[in-house]
Amino acid sequence: IKLKTGPNCETVKCKARLCARGDLQFDSEFDLEIYLKLPQGYEPPPGKTTKLLCSLYGLKQAQSVFHSLFESWLLRYGFTAIGGDRVTFLLRCGTSVVLLSIYVDDGIAATNDEKLYRQFLADLSKDFKLSDQGK
Helix, strand or coil, rough: CCEEECCCCCCCEEEEECCCCCHHCCCCCCCCCCCCCCCCCCCCCCCCCCCCCCCCCCCHHHHHHHHHHHHHHHHHHHCEEEECCCEEEEEEEEEEEEEEEEEEEEEEEEEECCCHHHHHHHHHCCCCCCCCCCC
């Protein structure tokens, strides 16, 4: 908690950061209204509430929020969804293809064009933190 004080040492602003393990944060805007129960020992000013502004890993809604964000990125990139469950996507560039299947925040890909795949990963890494476990 950070306190900003005025000239007479009165608190004029109070900032707090709620952190669900720093390595597991999922920072994405979403259109849901979720209000937080404040940590023990902190009381908001009368009439104030605490609204969550972005999704966090571990929220019930996090998987859906991430999937929507990731799917919209893939569609803008040129992938098309295969099947009704919208977890498998296909990118075609001439005779080259990248086939991608995702589950929550994990994915597996197959391609017949290593250069296209590497370019896709480079572009994807501009917007998402990646860990490429493929060989």
